[in-house]
Amino acid sequence: MDAKTLCLGALILGDASGYDIRRLYEDGSFACFHAISYGSIYPALKALHAEGLIATAASSHTDRPHKKVYTITDAGRRALAERLKTPPAADSYRSDSLYILSFAHLLPRDMRRALLDAYRAEQLAMLEAIDDCGQTEDEHAFGRQFVRGLGRTVYAAVVKYIDENRHMIEAPDMTDAVITQEQDA
Amino acid sequence: MDAKTLCLGALILGDASGYDIRRLYEDGSFACFHAISYGSIYPALKALHAEGLIATAASSHTDRPHKKVYTITDAGRRALAERLKTPPAADSYRSDSLYILSFAHLLPRDMRRALLDAYRAEQLAMLEAIDDCGQTEDEHAFGRQFVRGLGRTVYAAVVKYIDENRHMIEAPDMTDAVITQEQDA
DNA sequence: GAGATCATGTAACTGGTTACATGATTCT
DNA sequence: AGAATCATGTAACCAGTTACATGATCTC
Numbered sequence: 001m002d003a004k005t006l007c008l009g010a011l012i013l014g015d016a017s018g019y020d021i022r023r024l025y026e027d028g029s030f031a032c033f034h035a036i037s038y039g040s041i042y043p044a045l046k047a048l049h050a051e052g053l054i055a056t057a058a059s060s061h062t063d064r065p066h067k068k069v070y071t072i073t074d075a076g077r078r079a080l081a082e083r084l085k086t087p088p089a090a091d092s093y094r095s096d097s098l099y100i101l102s103f104a105h106l107l108p109r110d111m112r113r114a115l116l117d118a119y120r121a122e123q124l125a126m127l128e129a130i131d132d133c134g135q136t137e138d139e140h141a142f143g144r145q146f147v148r149g150l151g152r153t154v155y156a157a158v159v160k161y162i163d164e165n166r167h168m169i170e171a172p173d174m175t176d177a178v179i180t181q182e183q184d185a
Numbered sequence: 186m187d188a189k190t191l192c193l194g195a196l197i198l199g200d201a202s203g204y205d206i207r208r209l210y211e212d213g214s215f216a217c218f219h220a221i222s223y224g225s226i227y228p229a230l231k232a233l234h235a236e237g238l239i240a241t242a243a244s245s246h247t248d249r250p251h252k253k254v255y256t257i258t259d260a261g262r263r264a265l266a267e268r269l270k271t272p273p274a275a276d277s278y279r280s281d282s283l284y285i286l287s288f289a290h291l292l293p294r295d296m297r298r299a300l301l302d303a304y305r306a307e308q309l310a311m312l313e314a315i316d317d318c319g320q321t322e323d324e325h326a327f328g329r330q331f332v333r334g335l336g337r338t339v340y341a342a343v344v345k346y347i348d349e350n351r352h353m354i355e356a357p358d359m360t361d362a363v364i365t366q367e368q369d370a
Numbered sequence: 371g372a373g374a375t376c377a378t379g380t381a382a383c384t385g386g387t388t389a390c391a392t393g394a395t396t397c398t
Numbered sequence: 399a400g401a402a403t404c405a406t407g408t409a410a411c412c413a414g415t416t417a418c419a420t421g422a423t424c425t426c
Contacts, residue, residue, distance in 0.1 A: 001279075001281055001284055001414080002414095003413080003414075005248075008293075009284065009288065012288070012310040013367045014289075014418065017376095017378085018376075018377075018379090019376065019377050019378075024249055029287075030284070030287075032277060032278060033278060033279065033280045033283050033284050033287075034284055035277065035279075037361070037414070037415055037416080038219075038377095038379075038415090039379090039380080039381095039413095039414065039415055039416075039417095040414055040415080042379055042380085042381090043380090044376065046379095054298075066378075066423095066425085067376080067377065067378085068377090068378075069420095072373065078248040080288070080291065081292070082289055083294065084264040084288055084292060084296065085292065088280075088281030088282040088284075088285055088300070089385070090280045090307065091278070091279065091280040091282065091307070092220065092277075092278075092279045092280075092282075093218060093276070093277075093278045093279075093416075094186075094218065094219060094220075094254055094274075094276065094277045095218045095219075095277075096186055096273030096274045096276075098218050098276075098332050098335065099218050099219055099273075101271055101328050101331060101332055102214075102215075102328045102331075102332040103194065103220075103265070103269055103329075104327060104328030104331065105327065105328055106265065106266045106269055107198075107266070107269060107270065111199040111270065112328075113239075121419080122275065122276070138199070140290040141288050141290075141352050142221065142289060142354070142356055143285045143287045143288055143289030143290055143354065144288075144293065144328045145298075145353065146286060146287075146350060146353040146354055147217060147283050147286055148356045149346065149350060149353075149372080150343065150346050150347075150350075153342050153343070153345075153346045154339055154342055154343060154346075157205045157338050157339055157342040158335065158338070158339060161334065161335050161338045161339075162335075165334060165335075167292065167330060168327050168330065168331040168334075168350070169327070169328065169331055171327055177226060177400095187385080188385080188386080202404095202405075202406085203405080203406065204404065204405050204406075212414075212423065219384095222386070222387055222388080223387095223405095223407075224385095224386065224387055224388075224407090224408080224409095225385075225386055225387080225388095227407055227408085228407090230409090231407095245403090251393080251405070251406075252394095252396065252404085252405065252406085253405090258415080277380085
């Protein structure tokens with residue numbers, strides 16, 4: 001998903017500034033699936049504006065003069081709907097934590113335990129973030145609700161798995177032995 | 186995780202060529218967490234070789250002359266162990282499918298259903314890939330086993346969730362109404 | 371009035387991907 | 399023989415991130 005589509009997707013939920021969009025993808029409902037930073041938001045907004053897919057909202061002038069609030073236009077709505085119809089790229093999941101944990105035997109026991117705790121905390125935080133963030137019950141939100149439920153399910157499953165299987169990681173230490181002996185493979 | 190670490194991680198599992206490493210991250214046990222392409226593998230291998238962290242394996246000369254098989258050196262093993270101790274970056278999960286699905290109401294019913302089916306199939310394939318791929322039961326593999334179990338749990342949870350909640354996405358169609366009327370927000 | 375946070379914007383960097391070039395080997 | 403796959407490698411490209419510059423507004 002390119003920055004422009006991500007911005008349109010944010011704006012269809014309601015008027016917003018670049019800053020608002022950032023926050024929406026930072027800790028809002030989209031946080032789990034896509035990220036975007038200022039460096040791509042502002043150029044994207046400029047481009048979308050030039051293409052007539054978004055317009056500066058009325059509130060932009062009244063509120064704070066230097067805050068630029070945008071609204072999606074009808075053309076923008078159509079463009080987004082069109083863009084959503086293109087076949088999605090495959091999911092990508094990147095996790096340094098799990099990569100490191102898969103080499104748990106190369107780390108001292110207390111370090112792998114700390115890593116696992118941190119990972120668990122992170123996942124739990126995501127779970128709570130999903131429960132906290134905007135429970136807007138509008139009639140068109142069934143997609144959002146489905147996805148949120150999916151997220152909740154996944155994070156809950158991860159936390160549960162960790163709690164039930166942490167003994168695997170907390171196995172007795174054999175780090176030193178490994179580094180010098182693992183000559184097989 | 187940079188390409189060099191990813192290559193070291195692959196080589197600690199056993200000797201391999203650039204091509205082998207690619208496949209390991211393509212459909213092997215690492216596939217779920219990290220990806221890497223030829224364009225980064227070959228330069229990384231060259232650099233690692235120059236640094237003495239990997240060496241050309243004996244089999245490289247005997248087998249097929251133009252195939253370069255590498256082994257990790259002791260220095261490489263130490264470098265990897267060290268690299269794994271640096272604090273991991275936060276996980277990132279990117280999903281076009283879920284992003285699109287969160288705007289399900291902007292798509293015609295049959296299209297969202299198709300999208301969901303495709304997504305389910307993809308997740309199921311990942312689940313099966315985990316079960317298939319190398320069940321090497323070596324004593325040091327507890328980290329790998331933990332991570333694999335986690336992956337299995339997650340993918341299974343996703344498939345189950347989809348099966349139990351697909352009715353949300355298969356709700357009656359109101360696409361046309363939405364595109365022109367959703368003026369709120 | 372100091373510090374936090376809101377807010378916009380740009381330029382340089384970065385690292386990985388894509389596409390291409392090339393050729394050996396295996397399979398049918 | 400021809401196709402598929404194995405196999406290495408490079409160069410151009412690209413999209414987004416990081417870091418920086420700047421300043422308004424709110425809060426204590």
